[in-house]
Amino acid sequence: MITEMGGIIGLFQPSKEILDYFESRGVEPVNVEPDADAEYEKTVEIDIEGLVPMIARPGHPDDAIPVSEVQKTKIDSVFIGSCTDGRFEDMQAAAKILEGRKVAPGVVLKIVPATESVWKKCLDEGLIKIFNDSGALVGNPGCAGCAAGQIGQNGPGEVTVSTGNRNYPGKQGKGSVYLSSPETAAASAIAGFITTAQNIPEEPAVFERGEHEAAVKIEHEVTGECPTKVSGRAWIIDRDNIDTDMIFHNRYLTITDIHQMGQYCFDNLEGFKDFAKKVKGGDIVIVGKNFGCGSSRQQAVDCFKSLKVSAVIAESFGAIYERNAINAAMPILTGELIDAGIETGDELVVDFETGVIENKTKGKTVKINPFSEVQMDIYRRGGLLGGGC
Numbered sequence: 001m002i003t004e005m006g007g008i009i010g011l012f013q014p015s016k017e018i019l020d021y022f023e024s025r026g027v028e029p030v031n032v033e034p035d036a037d038a039e040y041e042k043t044v045e046i047d048i049e050g051l052v053p054m055i056a057r058p059g060h061p062d063d064a065i066p067v068s069e070v071q072k073t074k075i076d077s078v079f080i081g082s083c084t085d086g087r088f089e090d091m092q093a094a095a096k097i098l099e100g101r102k103v104a105p106g107v108v109l110k111i112v113p114a115t116e117s118v119w120k121k122c123l124d125e126g127l128i129k130i131f132n133d134s135g136a137l138v139g140n141p142g143c144a145g146c147a148a149g150q151i152g153q154n155g156p157g158e159v160t161v162s163t164g165n166r167n168y169p170g171k172q173g174k175g176s177v178y179l180s181s182p183e184t185a186a187a188s189a190i191a192g193f194i195t196t197a198q199n200i201p202e203e204p205a206v207f208e209r210g211e212h213e214a215a216v217k218i219e220h221e222v223t224g225e226c227p228t229k230v231s232g233r234a235w236i237i238d239r240d241n242i243d244t245d246m247i248f249h250n251r252y253l254t255i256t257d258i259h260q261m262g263q264y265c266f267d268n269l270e271g272f273k274d275f276a277k278k279v280k281g282g283d284i285v286i287v288g289k290n291f292g293c294g295s296s297r298q299q300a301v302d303c304f305k306s307l308k309v310s311a312v313i314a315e316s317f318g319a320i321y322e323r324n325a326i327n328a329a330m331p332i333l334t335g336e337l338i339d340a341g342i343e344t345g346d347e348l349v350v351d352f353e354t355g356v357i358e359n360k361t362k363g364k365t366v367k368i369n370p371f372s373e374v375q376m377d378i379y380r381r382g383g384l385l386g387g388g389c
Contacts, residue, residue, distance in 0.1 A: 001165065006290060008319045053184050053196045055161075058176035059169050060241070067184055067196050074207050077108040077160045078189040079152040079172070080182050081144045085163030086114025088121050090182040095127045097186040097197055103135040104192030104204030110151045111136050112144035136189075145172045146295070147250055161188045168243040168294060170268035226329060226379055226389040228371075230310035231349045231360075232282030234342050237272060242287055243294030244321065248303050250295070261299050262306030281308035284348050286337045288314065292321025301325045305389075311350055313337055313368065326375050329383035335368025342366075352376070 002010035013033045022029040053067045080086075080094050091113055103109045111131050113119040119141040122128050131138050137151065145152020145164050154160045158175030163185050167177035180188070183197045192205035248261065249268040255261055266275040285304070291314035292300060301324045304312060311331040315338070325332045331352060342348070346361040355370035371379060382388040 003293065003319055006293075006316060006319055053181065055184060055194065056167060056179035058167055058178060061166050061168070061179055067180070067194060070178070070194050071196075071199070072205075073178075073194040074159065074205065075107060075161055075178075075188055075193060076158040076175070077110065077154055078103075078185050079110045079112075079145045079160060079162040079164065080185050081110070081112030081114065081139075081152065082146060082162075082164040083114055083143060084165040085182050086112060086118065086141075086144075088113075088118045090163065091118065091122050091127050093182045094186040095122075095130045097183060097200075098134040098136070098190070099130045101134055101190050101200075102204075103189050105206050107189055107192055107204075109134070109136040109186075109189040110139065110144070112139040112151055113141045114143075116141050134190075161185045161194060166243070166294060168241065168245060169270060170245045170249055171243065171294065226382055228352045228376075228379075229349065230282065230284070230331070230352075231347065232284045232310050233280065234344055234346045234348050235275075235279070235283055235285045236338065236342060236344045237269075237285065237287045238338050239269075240288040240315075241290045241293055242269060243318075244292060244297050244300040245294060247292065247300040248297060250297070253297060253299065255299065258302045258306050260306075261303040264299075265303035265307055276307060279307050279309065282310045283307075284310055284350060285312045286314075286342065287312070288338055289316045290314075291317050292325075293318035296320045296324065298324055298328070301328050301330050305330055311352075313350070326378055327384040329379050329381075329387075329389045331371075331379065331389075333368055333371070335366075337366065337368065340366050352379070 011032045014029060014031060019029055019031065054064045055067045055070060057063045057065065080090070094111065113122055128138060139151035142150070144150050145162060152162070152172060154173035154175035154177065156174040158173065160172065160175055160177045161180050161184065162172060162177050163180060163182050164172060167179050178194065187197045187200050188194050190200055190204060192207065246269040247266060248264055252264045263276045266272040291312070300321065305328070311333060313333045313335055315336050316334060317332060322332065333352070333355065341362065341364065342359055346359050349358040349360060352371045353376070355368045357366045357368060359365065378384050
């Protein structure tokens with residue numbers, strides 16, 4: 001989750017179990033450890049006394065609350081798997097709760113072990129049988145719910161409890177996703193509503209279940225000119241943590257022609273799904289913090305180039321997205337503009353060299369961070385590998 005917090009790299013000192021794991025496979029590990037006299041900028045201590053089962057509410061993986069606060073919320077599906085909770089120990093935890101029980105009527109339980117070795121161990125130790133007997137749908141090993149077309153995605157209006165690592169809108173489908181532990185997920189699948197392993201009812205809840213519009217084809221051409229001062233209309237999108245699935249959903253990842261990418265820009269961002277139809281060449285997008293977080297994909301950068309958006313200005317960018325944009329000569333700048341008095345439709349002039357923004361509509365100016373020397377060098381060359389702006 002390092003990239004979710006804007007980090008580029010995170011180093012962890014491996015435990016003995018990790019070192020033994022490498023040794024058992026004949027691999028020489030790189031043991032990252034601090035010097036004996038290392039000094040630390042900050043030490044964080046976490047008190048877990050009295051910790052209760054937690055769950056993250058839809059749209060925000062950081063919005064964790066006690067499960068009791070959303071107890072008995074009706075659900076449609078449950079997903080147990082992903083790179084974070086598809087380990088054998090996670091499968092064991094789910095199986096312990098599911099054994100001898102059945103998935104609630106109207107609920108679909110999808111279970112996907114993370115790797116082939118985990119899947120085989122589940123089979124050898126009888127966990128797959130427990131899952132099948134409970135009524136779960138067991139998939140082939142892999143990432144599953146994190147990619148469109150795989151087990152774990154949900155549909156419009158669907159409420160899901162998932163053990164995945166992210167629940168940004170659209171990441172795991174078009175429904176709502178709560179993030180939980182495997183125990184809470186399995187318990188909820190049996191109950192038919194959100195609950196913990198300690199509060200599974202004797203009888204499950206029974207309830208009734210409550211198109212993507214084709215976008216226009218964009219014919220914008222990508223030019224080779226790289227102006228250092230641009231002008232255009234402002235688009236204010238007052239949102240933080242707009243991830244790459246909101247910018248360019250993973251169901252379109254087979255599209256590699258940049259001319260076809262623009263029509264799907266913000267296709268999965270609620271309130272801006274018609275952005276591609278309304279945007280004009282030269283427009284300037286202004287957003288909040290951590291723009292472009294989530295999975296890495298070049299289309300989330302190139303879709304703006306396809307639409308001839310002249311710049312994206314955010315309070316901060318996801319680390320991978322920021323580098324993708326700079327390397328592709330897509331103008332991005334950082335600055336706090338959401339509360340700077342700029343409104344959607346205002347005519348702006350942005351100077352990449354000075355960071356000065358002139359609001360011609362309101363007759364005011366504001367200063368943000370200009371291009372760095374390295375960014376400007378890459379931009380003037382039309383990208384890290386050339387190719388034009």
